[in-house]
Amino acid sequence: MNAAGFPILSLVTFLPLVGVLIIMMVRGDEAVVASNARWTALWTSLVTFLLSLILWAQFDKTTADYQFVEQVSWLPDFGIGYIMGVDGISVLFVLLSTLLTPLCILASWTSVQNRVREYMIAFLILETMMVGMFCALDFMLFYIFFEAVLIPMFLIIGIWGGPRRVYASYKFFLYTLLGSVLMLLAIIALWFQAGTTSIPELSEFDIPFNMQVWMFLAFFASFAVKVPMWPVHTWLPDAHVEAPTAGSVILAGVLLKMGAYGFLRFSIPLLPEASAYFAPFIYVLSIVAVVYTSLVALAQQDMKKLIAYSSVAHMGIVTLGIFTFNQQGIEGALFTMLSHGVVSGALFLCVGVVYDRLHTREIARYGGVAKVMPGYAMVFMLFTMASIALPGTAGFPGEFLVILGAWAVNPWIALGAATGMVLGACYMLTLYRGVAFGKITKDDVRALLDMEAREYAIFAPLIVLALWMGIYPQSFLSFFSVTVAQMVQQHQAAIGAASRLAGL
Amino acid sequence: MNWTLALPELVLSVCGLAILVFGVIPKKDTSLACTMAVIAAFVGTGVLILSQQKGTAFGGQYVADDFSAFMKLLALAAAAFSLLLALDWNEKEKLNRFEFPILVLFSTVGMMVMISANDLMSLYLGLELLSLPLYVLAAFDRDNPRSAEAGLKYFILGSLASGMMLYGSSLVYGFAGTTNFDRLADALSAEAGVTAGVIVGIVFVIAALAFKLAAVPFHMWTPDVYEGAPTTVTAFFASAPKVATVALLVRVLTDPFGEVVSQWQQIVVLTAILSMLLGAFAAIGQKNVKRLMAYSSIGHVGFILMGLAVGGEAGLRGVVVYLAIYIAMNIGAFAVLVAMRRNGRAVEAVDDLAGLGRTDPAMALAMAIFMFSMAGIPPLAGFFAKIYVLLPAIEQGFWTMAVIGVLSSVVSAYYYLRIVKVMYFDAPVAGFDVRPAGVSVVLAGTGLFTLFFFLFPAMLLDAARHAVAAIIG
Numbered sequence: 002m003n004a005a006g007f008p009i010l011s012l013v014t015f016l017p018l019v020g021v022l023i024i025m026m027v028r029g030d031e032a033v034v035a036s037n038a039r040w041t042a043l044w045t046s047l048v049t050f051l052l053s054l055i056l057w058a059q060f061d062k063t064t065a066d067y068q069f070v071e072q073v074s075w076l077p078d079f080g081i082g083y084i085m086g087v088d089g090i091s092v093l094f095v096l097l098s099t100l101l102t103p104l105c106i107l108a109s110w111t112s113v114q115n116r117v118r119e120y121m122i123a124f125l126i127l128e129t130m131m132v133g134m135f136c137a138l139d140f141m142l143f144y145i146f147f148e149a150v151l152i153p154m155f156l157i158i159g160i161w162g163g164p165r166r167v168y169a170s171y172k173f174f175l176y177t178l179l180g181s182v183l184m185l186l187a188i189i190a191l192w193f194q195a196g197t198t199s200i201p202e203l204s205e206f207d208i209p210f211n212m213q214v215w216m217f218l219a220f221f222a223s224f225a226v227k228v229p230m231w232p233v234h235t236w237l238p239d240a241h242v243e244a245p246t247a248g249s250v251i252l253a254g255v256l257l258k259m260g261a262y263g264f265l266r267f268s269i270p271l272l273p274e275a276s277a278y279f280a281p282f283i284y285v286l287s288i289v290a291v292v293y294t295s296l297v298a299l300a301q302q303d304m305k306k307l308i309a310y311s312s313v314a315h316m317g318i319v320t321l322g323i324f325t326f327n328q329q330g331i332e333g334a335l336f337t338m339l340s341h342g343v344v345s346g347a348l349f350l351c352v353g354v355v356y357d358r359l360h361t362r363e364i365a366r367y368g369g370v371a372k373v374m375p376g377y378a379m380v381f382m383l384f385t386m387a388s389i390a391l392p393g394t395a396g397f398p399g400e401f402l403v404i405l406g407a408w409a410v411n412p413w414i415a416l417g418a419a420t421g422m423v424l425g426a427c428y429m430l431t432l433y434r435g436v437a438f439g440k441i442t443k444d445d446v447r448a449l450l451d452m453e454a455r456e457y458a459i460f461a462p463l464i465v466l467a468l469w470m471g472i473y474p475q476s477f478l479s480f481f482s483v484t485v486a487q488m489v490q491q492h493q494a495a496i497g498a499a500s501r502l503a504g505l
Numbered sequence: 506m507n508w509t510l511a512l513p514e515l516v517l518s519v520c521g522l523a524i525l526v527f528g529v530i531p532k533k534d535t536s537l538a539c540t541m542a543v544i545a546a547f548v549g550t551g552v553l554i555l556s557q558q559k560g561t562a563f564g565g566q567y568v569a570d571d572f573s574a575f576m577k578l579l580a581l582a583a584a585a586f587s588l589l590l591a592l593d594w595n596e597k598e599k600l601n602r603f604e605f606p607i608l609v610l611f612s613t614v615g616m617m618v619m620i621s622a623n624d625l626m627s628l629y630l631g632l633e634l635l636s637l638p639l640y641v642l643a644a645f646d647r648d649n650p651r652s653a654e655a656g657l658k659y660f661i662l663g664s665l666a667s668g669m670m671l672y673g674s675s676l677v678y679g680f681a682g683t684t685n686f687d688r689l690a691d692a693l694s695a696e697a698g699v700t701a702g703v704i705v706g707i708v709f710v711i712a713a714l715a716f717k718l719a720a721v722p723f724h725m726w727t728p729d730v731y732e733g734a735p736t737t738v739t740a741f742f743a744s745a746p747k748v749a750t751v752a753l754l755v756r757v758l759t760d761p762f763g764e765v766v767s768q769w770q771q772i773v774v775l776t777a778i779l780s781m782l783l784g785a786f787a788a789i790g791q792k793n794v795k796r797l798m799a800y801s802s803i804g805h806v807g808f809i810l811m812g813l814a815v816g817g818e819a820g821l822r823g824v825v826v827y828l829a830i831y832i833a834m835n836i837g838a839f840a841v842l843v844a845m846r847r848n849g850r851a852v853e854a855v856d857d858l859a860g861l862g863r864t865d866p867a868m869a870l871a872m873a874i875f876m877f878s879m880a881g882i883p884p885l886a887g888f889f890a891k892i893y894v895l896l897p898a899i900e901q902g903f904w905t906m907a908v909i910g911v912l913s914s915v916v917s918a919y920y921y922l923r924i925v926k927v928m929y930f931d932a933p934v935a936g937f938d939v940r941p942a943g944v945s946v947v948l949a950g951t952g953l954f955t956l957f958f959f960l961f962p963a964m965l966l967d968a969a970r971h972a973v974a975a976i977i978g
């Protein structure tokens with residue numbers, strides 16, 4: 002059994018489904034059902050979050066092994082098991098998912114008024130799938146969760162989204178599905194090579210180089226779309242713009258991390274030589290993503306679209322960091338993933354706050370908001386700074402570490418990544434100036450009310466995290482430094498062995 | 506001679522005759538009683554099959570093994586569910602004639618004979634007994650020109666297929682000297698190799714069965730017949746006969762023609778690829794749900810044929826698992842189609858489903874489950890069906906077919922999603938009439954199976970393994 006003494010990961014994963022069951026059983030007129038669904042969803046997700054805090058407390062940071070492991074035989078004919086467990090790489094993402102879900106439910110408290118019951122059910126199912134994906138230690142199980150996320154997200158965008166929701170939801174679904182099915186074939190091929198899909202066992206297994214190349218491309222097709230990397234990022238701005246606020250938060254906060262997590266969990270440990278072989282290719286795509294999408298972000302009129310493009314740029318930093326294969330780079334990438342999850346999630350919530358009041362996301366429709374909503378302006382400022390990666394905020398340690406790691410590979414790459422930080426300051430400050438400062442010219446802006454208690458409650462944990470991660474990053478870095486160290490060491494050993502073989 | 510092996514078929518036939526007499530004599534409407542009697546006969550036959558002995562009978566013409574038992578139960582279940590759906594629909598469409606269940610019954614007897622066929626002669630007998638009631642059923646709504654057209658079209662093309670079957674069988678008989686599957690296997694495994702005549706004969710047999718299965722390029726009749734026939738008949742067409750045909754194809758290709766696998770494998774591979782592609786692309790533009798389901802069924806047949814082309818224990822198990830899951834999803838989806846009735850009139854455009862998520866959340870949820878499952882999204886049953894076919898395909902190195910398969914399933918996801926979109930994203934139109942009880946029962950059963958299959962995969966897998974073991978031997 003595991004450190005917690007009970008199957009905690011399964012419990013955290015499937016507890017939201019209990020909430021789904023309760024919500025489904027509620028009967029009565031629409032208002033009663035809606036209010037019941039809201040409260041049930043909130044409490045379920047809060048209990049899930051509190052339960053997941055046990056992971057924070059009991060996680061052993063001194064080992065790179067998988068912890069809290071649970072194993073049940075599931076499809077014995079095929080050697081596919083139900084294996085759950087976390088290590089330094091995944092544990093914080095579980096917590097990120099369980100933290101963001103209650104915040105999303107709170108954020109949708111008043112903005113979602115139609116079909117509340119279905120909305121809450123979709124969010125709770127989404128939480129199960131997200132948490133399950135980060136906990137899965139069997140490749141097939143991972144794939145099932147990874148794909149199943151599409152169903153609730155498709156519905157969230159399509160039912161509660163903006164005017165072009167149908168287009169956006171289709172694009173999101175088909176884009177990601179196309180990438181994933183190729184990965185499925187690679188998983189099956191891998192299964193025939195190794196005879197198992199259990200991740201701990203697979204990582205002991207050597208795959209011939211020419212097969213690694215094909216598998217890398219198949220994995221890449223899936224993960225690159227999910228990250229998303231340039232040039233397959235085009236689904237993201239559409240999905241973000243059309244999704245309801247909470248959908249955008251989950252999309253930016255957790256779903257974008259699934260691709261990068263896949264690279265870290267599968268591509269690099271299983272396919273070390275192919276990863277090294279394709280690394281220059283990834284560098285180029287990442288730098289292009291950072292510079293190009295930052296420039297695109299600069300030209301946006303729509304607040305959500307701007308933040309969406311900034312997400313692509315930040316994820317470019319992440320992929321760059323992952324493929325540096327050194328301690329700083331990968332730690333930086335992981336840290337950036339976490340901080341981006343908090344910060345971009347919070348930025349989308351910031352957009353949601355004013356969107357709920359004026360029902361527009363056009364930057365030019367605002368201006369001078371700081372005068373009427375000082376509290377909001379303060380919060381928005383903090384997260385703007387965090388997104389720019391000002392030292393002392395969550396964005397800084399990660400990006401700094403990635404640039405350090407990239408410098409060790411090639412200073413020019415580091416220069417490219419650093420350009421992104423400068424451009425990031427340009428577009429974020431443009432956004433902030435456009436919304437918060439300037440003269441108030443519009444009457445409806447003058448009449449805006451500042452944030453209410455519920456909204457402060459949503460932002461409070463994110464503010465704490467954004468500052469905590471910036472001021473004392475060690476409490477987060479310590480979770481994954483041992484795991485990353487072991488990963489880097491194994492990668493170098495594999496590359497070393499391969500080059501020795503080539504030298505013979 | 507052990508005629509008791511054929512007891513299920515005999516009992517079912519006698520029941521059919523008895524119900525026919527019972528249906529004719531009273532002056533009042535007996536359709537409900539006849540339907541119930543037929544369903545009861547199906548259940549009784551199912552019990553007989555479960556307790557059946559294994560072996561061959563009638564001079565080697567008839568075989569009963571685990572494979573035939575599995576397939577017969579599947580076909581019986583599919584037929585029984587179709588009848589359950591037909592109950593209310595036929596009454597509202599004024600098709601509640603007692604012949605309907607009896608025709609289904611005799612067609613099912615034909616299926617069982619086909620599944621147990623161990624000789625080209627009994628195969629042909631079964632195929633004809635299966636087909637003749639189907640022709641009548643397609644034209645059952647005889648005052649409706651579209652139904653009559655469907656029946657005629659099906660009949661003409663079906664006779665052509667029967668002719669091809671006979672011609673192929675005679676060629677095989679002429680060149681191999683026997684029609685019995687076991688002796689054919691011996692003859693074809695002879696050192697001297699096989700003559701071109703046998704191969705031409707095999708191709709004709711495969712073509713005839715592909716016609717019944719609606720695999721490309723023998724699919725042309727499917728959309729028209731599916732659309733024209735009464736919806737309840739389409740529900741039956743799309744399920745039970747496919748079981749029998751797949752079972753027969755599996756037996757024919759592994760048992761007598763298994764020795765000449767290299768001769769037919771490319772044909773099946775090509776048919777599988779073409780079916781998957783056509784099923785994916787042709788359905789995109791369809792506005793009629795029944796037509797859409799027709800193309801969707803062609804795509805699924807492509808996947809089933811993929812497993813058959815790969816062959817071997819794993820490949821055939823994939824076929825069996827895929828078939829069982831597909832039948833469940835398909836009957837569920839057709840249950841929704843049967844319930845599509847507004848102001849007393851059946852409607853069948855995709856847009857008629859608009860806003861079903863509001864007007865009937867339970868049915869919309871079930872339909873969404875079937876659609877996502879058919880698109881192959883985990884953790885629904887359709888995903889596992891695809892996995893069990895793809896696993897052996899990749900193991901045996903059929904990469905082209907596997908890649909085309911998954912890509913076509915992405916394309917087909919587009920039209921499955923369209924149904925979900927229409928149900929949930931579009932503004933509601935007027936709701937449907939109250940859902941009949943039979944539909945609710947079928948929806949609940951198939952929906953729960955599709956949703957929770959991943960919890961208990963072992964039951965179906967074990968049954969499929971036993972079934973395949975019997976035929977691989």
